[in-house]
Amino acid sequence: MTSSLACSVDPLLQANYQSFPPSHRCKTHRRPFHRREDLRRLLNQSRNCQQLLQIHAHIIRAGLASGDHADTSLLYHLLRLYSSFSRLDLASRLFRLLPNPSTFAFNLMIRAQTAAGEPIRSLRLYNxxxxxxxxxxxxxxxxxxxxxxxxxxxxxxxxxHAFAIKTGFWRDPFLLNALISLYFSCGDAADGLRVFEKMRVRSVVTWTALVSGLLACGDLAAAQAAFDAMPERNVVSWTVMINGCARNGRPEEAFTLFWRMLKENQNPNSYTMVGLLIACSELGSLSLVRWVHDFARKNGMLKRGFYIGTALIDIYSKCGSIGEALKVFDEMPVRSLATWNSLITSLGVHGRGKEALELFREMEKKELMPDGITFVGVLCACARSGMVEEGLKLYKIMKEDYKIESGVKHYECLVELLNSVSIQGKPAELSSELSTSAQQMLVNACIAYGENKAMDMD
DNA sequence: CTAGGGTTAG
Structure with a gap:
C-alpha cells in the first residue's frame, strides 16, 4: 500500500497520509479520491492545514502529483492554500516537487518567503x-x-527596477508604489522622490507611500506638506501621519490630527490606536491612555489582535499603573511574544520580580520561545528585586539552553544585579552571598562586558 | 497571487 505513495516523492506526505486515524479517513472519504473535481471541491472547502495535508495525500494517491497525469492547477491551488495558512515549510516541500514551476508558482513562493520574514530566500528564489x-x-x-x-x-x-523596465512593466502602479517605499526606507529619498514625480497617475497609496517615506527620513515638514497636498486621504494616510508625529516628538499634533480625522468622518482602526498610544507615552498622561483604551474598547478593537494590548501594557506600566497593565494582559484574546515580554519587563521595572519570573515560567510551560528581550526583562526584574542567584541562573539558561547571545543590554542587567548586592548593604564580598559557580559566572560576565566598570562597583 | 500603516529592551 505504501508503494503508490513511496514513488510520490515526499516522505512527510506519505507519513501524513498514514498518520490519519482510519476512522477519520473512512468517515470523510471511503476510499481515495480520484476525480479532480472532487479534489478541487475539497480544497475549496478546507478550513485548516490538517485537511490540506489529507487532500494532498489523496492527490498523490490519485497519481495527480507527478508524472503524465500531474494536475498542475490542483497543485498550484494547494500551494496557494499552504502559503495562505503560513505554512512555508509545506509550501516549499510542494514547490520543490513541481516539475516545471510556473511564474505563478514562483510568485507564490517569493511572496510567502517575504511574508515569513525570509526576504533573502525570497530574493534567491527570484534569482x-x-x-x-x-x-x-x-x-x-x-x-x-x-x-x-x-x-x-x-x-x-x-x-x-531596471529589469522591470526592460520587460515592459515600467508603469505598473504596484511596482512603482513599492519602489517609492523601497528607496525611502533605504534612506534614498532622492530616488524615491524621482519615482513619485515620474508617475502620471498617483493613487492614495502612492501619496501615502510618499508621506510615509518622508517620515521615515525624519522630514516632518515635508511629510506634513505632502499630506496637506494629497487629493484624498483614507485611514492609512491619517494613521501614517499620526504615527509620524507621535514618533517624531510631536504627540500633541498626533492628537490634533486624530480629532481632524474624526471630524472628517474617517474611521480609525487598531493601527491608528497604536499611533495614539505612542503619543500618550510621550505625553505621560494616564488619563489620556485610559481614554484611548476606552475608545478602542467601545469600537470593538480589543476583541482580536495583540498590537493594541501590547502597547497598552507597556504604556500603562510607564504611566505608573501596573494594575491596569495586568488587567489588559488578562483580557487579551491573543498574545504575541512581545505581549509577554512587555508584561515581564513592566513587572520587573515595578519591583515585582517574583511575578515577573512566574510569568516567565508560565511562558516556558506554554512552549513559547523566549528571545533576547525576554531575558533583558527577567534579568532586570531579578536585579531590581535583589534576586541575584536567580538572575545568574537565568543568564546561564539563556546562553546554554536557549542559545541566545548576550548583548550589551544583558551585561547591563548583570551589572545592575551586582549593584543590587551592595545596595542591600552586604559589602562587596560576593563570596558570602553567592555560590561559587555564580561568582565565577559573574566574573566572566564582567570580563565579557569589556570594562572593569562592573568590578569597580563593589 | 498585487500597493501604503502597528507592539516589547532603552
Whole structure:
C-alpha cells in the first residue's frame, strides 16, 4: 500500500497520509479520491492545514502529483492554500516537487518567503527564477521589490527596477508604489522622490507611500506638506501621519490630527490606536491612555489582535499603573511574544520580580520561545528585586539552553544585579552571598562586558 | 497571487 505513495516523492506526505486515524479517513472519504473535481471541491472547502495535508495525500494517491497525469492547477491551488495558512515549510516541500514551476508558482513562493520574514530566500528564489528562464510577470516585481526593502538593499532594488523596465512593466502602479517605499526606507529619498514625480497617475497609496517615506527620513515638514497636498486621504494616510508625529516628538499634533480625522468622518482602526498610544507615552498622561483604551474598547478593537494590548501594557506600566497593565494582559484574546515580554519587563521595572519570573515560567510551560528581550526583562526584574542567584541562573539558561547571545543590554542587567548586592548593604564580598559557580559566572560576565566598570562597583 | 500603516529592551 505504501508503494503508490513511496514513488510520490515526499516522505512527510506519505507519513501524513498514514498518520490519519482510519476512522477519520473512512468517515470523510471511503476510499481515495480520484476525480479532480472532487479534489478541487475539497480544497475549496478546507478550513485548516490538517485537511490540506489529507487532500494532498489523496492527490498523490490519485497519481495527480507527478508524472503524465500531474494536475498542475490542483497543485498550484494547494500551494496557494499552504502559503495562505503560513505554512512555508509545506509550501516549499510542494514547490520543490513541481516539475516545471510556473511564474505563478514562483510568485507564490517569493511572496510567502517575504511574508515569513525570509526576504533573502525570497530574493534567491527570484534569482533562480530568472536563471532558469521563467519570465517574471507584473505580480513578481512588486513582491521582489518588497523583499529588497525588507533587506534594505536598494542596489538589488535598482537591478530589479531596471529589469522591470526592460520587460515592459515600467508603469505598473504596484511596482512603482513599492519602489517609492523601497528607496525611502533605504534612506534614498532622492530616488524615491524621482519615482513619485515620474508617475502620471498617483493613487492614495502612492501619496501615502510618499508621506510615509518622508517620515521615515525624519522630514516632518515635508511629510506634513505632502499630506496637506494629497487629493484624498483614507485611514492609512491619517494613521501614517499620526504615527509620524507621535514618533517624531510631536504627540500633541498626533492628537490634533486624530480629532481632524474624526471630524472628517474617517474611521480609525487598531493601527491608528497604536499611533495614539505612542503619543500618550510621550505625553505621560494616564488619563489620556485610559481614554484611548476606552475608545478602542467601545469600537470593538480589543476583541482580536495583540498590537493594541501590547502597547497598552507597556504604556500603562510607564504611566505608573501596573494594575491596569495586568488587567489588559488578562483580557487579551491573543498574545504575541512581545505581549509577554512587555508584561515581564513592566513587572520587573515595578519591583515585582517574583511575578515577573512566574510569568516567565508560565511562558516556558506554554512552549513559547523566549528571545533576547525576554531575558533583558527577567534579568532586570531579578536585579531590581535583589534576586541575584536567580538572575545568574537565568543568564546561564539563556546562553546554554536557549542559545541566545548576550548583548550589551544583558551585561547591563548583570551589572545592575551586582549593584543590587551592595545596595542591600552586604559589602562587596560576593563570596558570602553567592555560590561559587555564580561568582565565577559573574566574573566572566564582567570580563565579557569589556570594562572593569562592573568590578569597580563593589 | 498585487500597493501604503502597528507592539516589547532603552
Amino acid at each position: 533562480r527564477m530568472i536563471f532558469s528562464g521563467v519570465s517574471p510577470d507584473k505580480f513578481t516585481f512588486p513582491f521582489v521589490v518588497r523583499s529588497c526593502a525588507a533587506c534594505f538593499d536598494a542596489a538589488k532594488g535598482k537591478e530589479v
